[in-house]
Amino acid sequence: MCGTMNSKMKLLVIVIIAAAIIIPASIYAYNLYLTTQVGPANFIPSNSTFVLKINQNGSSYYIFGSDKGFAILTPINSGIQMQKSNLTFNNTSIPLTKYANIGGFEVYQITLYNIIDGYLTNQSSRYLSSYPIDDQFIQNLTNESLYLYEPYSNHLIVGTLGEIKNTIYAYNHGTNFSNKYRYISSKGLAEFYINSNNETIWGNISNTSIYVFVHLTNGNISQLYNETSYLRDLGVKVIKLNSSTLELIIPVSSISKQF
Amino acid sequence: MSSNFFNIYSHYFRNYYRSKSFYLILIIVALASVLMSYLTFKYSNRVSEMLPSRLISLSKVNSELLMMYLWAYIMSSLPVFASVFFSSPAISSEIEMRTGYFVFSQPVDRTILVLAKYMAAVTVTIISLLVYAFSEVISIIYVYGFIEYNQLLWSMAMLILFILALTAFTFLLSSIFNKNLYAYITSFVVYFVIFYAVNLILYLLYNYNAFFLLNNAATIIERVYININPTIFTSNFSLNPAGINDIILSSVVFVIYTIACLVGAIVVVENKEVQ
Numbered sequence: 001m002c003g004t005m006n007s008k009m010k011l012l013v014i015v016i017i018a019a020a021i022i023i024p025a026s027i028y029a030y031n032l033y034l035t036t037q038v039g040p041a042n043f044i045p046s047n048s049t050f051v052l053k054i055n056q057n058g059s060s061y062y063i064f065g066s067d068k069g070f071a072i073l074t075p076i077n078s079g080i081q082m083q084k085s086n087l088t089f090n091n092t093s094i095p096l097t098k099y100a101n102i103g104g105f106e107v108y109q110i111t112l113y114n115i116i117d118g119y120l121t122n123q124s125s126r127y128l129s130s131y132p133i134d135d136q137f138i139q140n141l142t143n144e145s146l147y148l149y150e151p152y153s154n155h156l157i158v159g160t161l162g163e164i165k166n167t168i169y170a171y172n173h174g175t176n177f178s179n180k181y182r183y184i185s186s187k188g189l190a191e192f193y194i195n196s197n198n199e200t201i202w203g204n205i206s207n208t209s210i211y212v213f214v215h216l217t218n219g220n221i222s223q224l225y226n227e228t229s230y231l232r233d234l235g236v237k238v239i240k241l242n243s244s245t246l247e248l249i250i251p252v253s254s255i256s257k258q259f
Numbered sequence: 260m261s262s263n264f265f266n267i268y269s270h271y272f273r274n275y276y277r278s279k280s281f282y283l284i285l286i287i288v289a290l291a292s293v294l295m296s297y298l299t300f301k302y303s304n305r306v307s308e309m310l311p312s313r314l315i316s317l318s319k320v321n322s323e324l325l326m327m328y329l330w331a332y333i334m335s336s337l338p339v340f341a342s343v344f345f346s347s348p349a350i351s352s353e354i355e356m357r358t359g360y361f362v363f364s365q366p367v368d369r370t371i372l373v374l375a376k377y378m379a380a381v382t383v384t385i386i387s388l389l390v391y392a393f394s395e396v397i398s399i400i401y402v403y404g405f406i407e408y409n410q411l412l413w414s415m416a417m418l419i420l421f422i423l424a425l426t427a428f429t430f431l432l433s434s435i436f437n438k439n440l441y442a443y444i445t446s447f448v449v450y451f452v453i454f455y456a457v458n459l460i461l462y463l464l465y466n467y468n469a470f471f472l473l474n475n476a477a478t479i480i481e482r483v484y485i486n487i488n489p490t491i492f493t494s495n496f497s498l499n500p501a502g503i504n505d506i507i508l509s510s511v512v513f514v515i516y517t518i519a520c521l522v523g524a525i526v527v528v529e530n531k532e533v534q
Contacts, residue, residue, distance in 0.1 A: 018518050018522040025515050028509055029470070029511040029515065032507060033468075042502065101318055103500055107525055151499065174503045
């Protein structure tokens with residue numbers, strides 16, 4: 001009888017310990033699953049100082065940067081296409097040079113010379129045929145490079161080398177924008193996120209208004225209390241204002257009035 | 260307690276590697292190794308033909324990663340056979356062969372018995388797959404002159420976690436049935452039919468990737484090279500490896516299966532009456 005009780009107790013303890021591991025692990029796995037759906041947020045670094053998302057014709061374009069440089073994440077569509085050894089952008093063909101395999105991604109190099117040359121060649125065939133272009137002039141103009149790779153199907157990231165490495169590191173190490181994606185998840189004309197040591201600013205732009213949320217980690221913006229009546233006169237709706245937070249909506253009409 | 264565990268582990272480990280099942284698995288693994296080595300030698304120059312033409316020509320590193328993906332793709336199926344061969348009869352045979360009368364009446368904790376037998380089955384499964392892993396390393400280094408050790412180690416780590424989970428899963432099925440044949444068939448049917456069917460249904464009807472299924476999590480063994488899930492129909496194709504979050508997710512799924520199935524097996528065995 002006592003042995004049976006001990007056996008039952010032992011099993012109960014084992015089951016409780018197992019449940020204590022399995023239940024939180026399952027919740028963690030589900031949350032992790034949501035972040036592993038490969039998308040823009042996986043490649044935008046969490047330490048980005050700014051992220052701008054522009055929505056156009058059902059596609060989203062992301063421009064982001066940090067102290068490492070900047071990059072643009074764009075879908076490959078009719079306007080921009082990546083094919084063997086060249087990138088086609090609005091009928092302009094730009095040659096690609098294989099740069100390196102970084103963190104499992106094939107990264108390609110394009111020089112600004114190639115971009116300008118390709119663009120002018122395209123233009124000259126249509127408009128500038130009577131004006132010879134000094135090739136050496138363009139070459140001297142810049143030898144700077146941009147780098148690009150295909151992060152996932154039908155998308156490209158183009159940017160400076162430092163930021164390209166930053167995006168690959170963000171994906172490979174999970175230090176990406178997934179947890180902050182809510183800041184730019186609405187579907188207006190554009191969404192923005194700016195982060196510095198002292199403040200975080202995010203918001204969105206629609207056809208009728210601009211929504212802005214400012215959060216200060218250091219400092220005080222309560223002095224803006226004196227300005228609220230002026231802002232209201234301009235048509236700006238101040239939703240929230242305290243020592244660390246400012247939330248407002250600026251109607252587009254109020255901006256157009258100023259100009 | 261630990262000496263009990265080690266004695267039972269040693270006993271069953273010897274039983275396993277002296278069994279016909281072990282040599283059968285070794286032959287299957289050796290055959291798979293020979294076939295994949297043949298593929299590596301014959302196909303390494305043409306491996307880019309697998310890719311859609313729009314993709315840029317392959318670098319040597321990516322060519323090698325693609326070949327290692329193919330090796331890992333086959334490797335992720337081998338533990339299913341090895342685990343089922345070693346683990347499916349682990350408990351059910353004690354009942355069917357009536358050795359349970361003797362084994363379960365010994366002054367040995369049944370939990371220790373299950374855990375020791377489980378670890379013995381895991382060990383022989385890993386040993387039998389070493390032949391394949393060794394062949395892979397030799398073939399890849401011979402053909403390409405180098406090997407991407409970082410991805411290889413990730414793949415091997417995921418393989419070991421998969422073996423732990425799959426063996427626990429087959430132990431649970433083995434503890435439920437009193438006949439070996441039922442345990443064998445159920446293990447294969449659940450893994451190769453039920454899991455794959457659920458995966459297809461959830462993906463095709465509801466566009467949901469069933470990350471929680473063991474067969475789906477097992478794809479991480481090859482996805483650490485190139486993140487293409489062979490259990491999902493998609494036109495998406497890129498040569499990038501799975502990210503750390505994918506690796507952690509599959510690892511967590513393996514751990515959950517291991518703990519849940521082992522505890523389930525222990526509970527069933529502890530309450531099992533040998534008639």
